[in-house]
Amino acid sequence: MSSVTPYVMVDDATVFRAFLEQVFEAEVTDVVPLPTDPKRMIHAQAHIGDSSLFFADSGPDGGRCLSSPTEPVHVQLWSQVPDPEGAYERAITAGARPAAPVTVQADGSRMGGFVDPFGTLWWVTAPA
Template sequence: MKTPDYYLPIMPYLVIKDTARFITFLKNVFNATEQYAGKRDDGTVMHAEFSIGKAVVMFTEATDTYPPFPAGMFVMVESADDLYAKGLAHGGTSLQEPGDREYGRSAGFADPFGNQWWVTQRRLS
């Protein structure tokens, strides 16, 4: 199977309640950019794709048939401290304060939609 150049072989697919707020969160915290957003007749998101760096996060608006389904994401970042602070400033809750670990500086927060974001900056050594 050949993966299109604009996708990675594995991408998260989230089912979100209130995708409009989730899009704002992605843009404000991760500087995410919209690649695609298809809407249903009622204006809700049927399928959306937002890029964070080279990665793509796909999601849809939760429905009675497909209830919210949160997930955990691991994101390599330039500054774990800065991204952790942005996540909390935009409604996230702390899961793990920034700290130095064997693999780099890392932190974790949950977004207002129940997803967990584990951010790590590579150790320079």
């Protein structure tokens, strides 16, 4: 099964979180603070109804999930696919630029990223 989740980079994730909670009654989970500045977030997930939205603070100082090879990237798409390695290779063949090779993460999932020819940063992942 495949799915796509928007990943929004914002100037102030704390303010964005409050906005989502107020406007959409979102439940925010999986908040990961930036180790060097706990007031900033390198990842968070908002649950709005049956949908999810990932978000984080943007900025070249490491306050984003991972840096993209070109700036700026404001929206990232998180795609769960059965074969992230295959999707990654097909994307590079189709003209995408590598952002991060597919690697096994600490939780056993596999994840990698690329920037498509239109400037969108895609993350492809498969659960453990």
